Amino acid sequence: MEALDALINRVSCPRLEGPAPTAEQLELMLKAAVRAPDHGALRPWRFIVTQGEGLVQLGKLYATAAKADDPDLAPARYEKYCNMPLRAPMVITVVAVTREHPKVPVSEQLISAGCAAHSITQTAHALGLGAMWRTGEMAYHPQVEQGLGLAEGETIVGYIYLGQRCRDREAPRLGLDEFVTHWEG
Numbered sequence: 001m002e003a004l005d006a007l008i009n010r011v012s013c014p015r016l017e018g019p020a021p022t023a024e025q026l027e028l029m030l031k032a033a034v035r036a037p038d039h040g041a042l043r044p045w046r047f048i049v050t051q052g053e054g055l056v057q058l059g060k061l062y063a064t065a066a067k068a069d070d071p072d073l074a075p076a077r078y079e080k081y082c083n084m085p086l087r088a089p090m091v092i093t094v095v096a097v098t099r100e101h102p103k104v105p106v107s108e109q110l111i112s113a114g115c116a117a118h119s120i121t122q123t124a125h126a127l128g129l130g131a132m133w134r135t136g137e138m139a140y141h142p143q144v145e146q147g148l149g150l151a152e153g154e155t156i157v158g159y160i161y162l163g164q165r166c167r168d169r170e171a172p173r174l175g176l177d178e179f180v181t182h183w184e185g
């Protein structure tokens with residue numbers, strides 16, 4: 001796919017199916033991710049790749065965290081948390097690795113990690129794969145952060161769900177006038 005086509009027509013795919021991206025596809029997505037713009041070359045990101053049994057374990061981590069918040073959690077809700085990561089055959093957890101820096105505020109480091117996450121979705125689209133950036137409460141739960149081994153200064157910026165597209169979606173055509181002005185002083 002041409003680069004411009006991929007950039008302009010990327011869409012998210014809420015419904016994904018197997019097989020998971022191949023090792024080659026995964027490498028391309030991660031290579032693109034680490035080329036995200038990065039003030040100070042801090043490389044403020046890391047990527048946790050989960051598939052197969054790992055997805056089952058991730059679901060259990062979510063459900064256990066939800067149960068810790070609400071000991072009366074209904075079994076159906078518990079099950080729902082278990083099934084969340086099973087919506088795709090691969091999930092890449094994008095982690096912002098931030099630290100205090102004299103020139104680069106933490107907010108910029110978070111933006112860089114977000115750009116890295118977006119590069120994964122763009123590359124997935126260019127490869128003909130489907131991707132969906134998700135967060136939700138399980139991106140911010142301390143028990144999930146601990147289970148995934150996050151350290152101080154690390155934040156989940158997104159779970160990128162990846163797989164084969166169940167159906168093709170058209171990118172919405174947004175008029176630019178609403179968002180763009182030209183400033184001439």
Ligand SMILES: Cc1cc2nc3c(=O)[nH]c(=O)nc-3n(C[C@H](O)[C@H](O)[C@H](O)COP(=O)(O)O)c2cc1C
Nearest residue numbers: 010011012013014132133134135136157158171172
């Ligand atoms: C930081 C971030 C977190 C998101 N979290 C969710 C989420 O938890 N659930 C969801 O349905 N969409 C979430 N989205 C939105 C989808 O990834 C997607 O962008 C949206 O459905 C619009 O589809 P499109 O990308 O094809 O325009 C998130 C997007 C971003 C940037």
